[in-house]
Amino acid sequence: MLLNKPYGVLTQFTDREGRETLADYVDLKGVYPAGRLDRDSEGLLLLTDDGPLQAEISHPKYKKPKCYWVQVEGDVDAAALEQLRQGVLLKxxxxxxxxxxxxxxxxxxxxxxxxxxxxxxxxxxLALTITEGRNRQVRRMTAAVGFPTLRLVRYSIGDWTLNGLAPGQWREIDSPPRAKRKPNPNPRRPMAQRGRRRTNRGRTA
Structure with a gap:
């Protein structure tokens, strides 16, 4: 499901301090956010009950592009844009x-x-598209090139966008088809069979 997360909402379903969470907007059980969106950021958040899809979206090794609309302080020049395009050195x-x-x-x-x-x-x-998800990465990148972020809205994750979603609204979508995995050339025994004691006849007991 796609959710337009409002500003000030935590990307989790519970909070001991009583702050707004996803539970204030999503009444479906068994879904979890694929990746995070900071409390002071807004925009597209994908939630799913599909574990492999969740990993595909959130894990940096898959390089899923995420586009952010970023309002920054100052007139961004060509040199700063080129720094962002080449990669920015962070801590x-x-x-x-x-x-x-x-x-x-x-x-x-x-x-x-x-x-x-x-x-x-x-x-x-700015429209800034990245393929990794470090902590507060977009804010740190714009600050590193001299233009602090004032407002941050995630517009898209892969081909999904927040078009048609008002803050706090969500809609269900179908999971995308996945390519079939290649067979493992070196298959191992199932976990349930590993490490079992063997009898004298060589069978597992």
Whole structure:
């Protein structure tokens, strides 16, 4: 299922501090978020009861592209865009190359609470597509090139987008077909048969 996660909502179903969680918007049982979206970020979140699909979306080895609409402080120049495209050096290593481009301000719902602007400093909107998911990565990337993030909205995950979803709304979708796995050339015994004691006749007991 696709959910447009509102600002201020935790990407989990319970919280001891009483903050808003996914349970305030999703009444389906047995689904879990595929990846995370920070509490102060908005936009597309995919939830599923399909374990392999969850791993395919959330694990960086699959390089699933995720596109973010990012409002930053300042006029982003060509040099900063090129840095984002080449990869940015962060404390936990250099990021993978990203797609980065200027966009016009998208038609979005008002954020609650509103973004705090500094009147004397202009803002810019970027479309930033990454293929990994480090902690607060987009915010760290824009800050590293000199343009702090003010608002962050995830627009798409792979081919899925938040089009048609108001904040807090969700809809069910079909899981995509998967390519068949190649047979294992070195099959191992099932887990249930491993490590069993053998009799004198060589059978498992």
């Amino acid at each position: 936990d290593g250099k990021t993978r190359p990203a797609k980065a481009e200027h966009i016009e301000e998208p038609e979005l719902w008002p954020r609650n609470p509103p973004v705090r602007f500094r009147k004397e400093i202009p803002t810019s909107w």
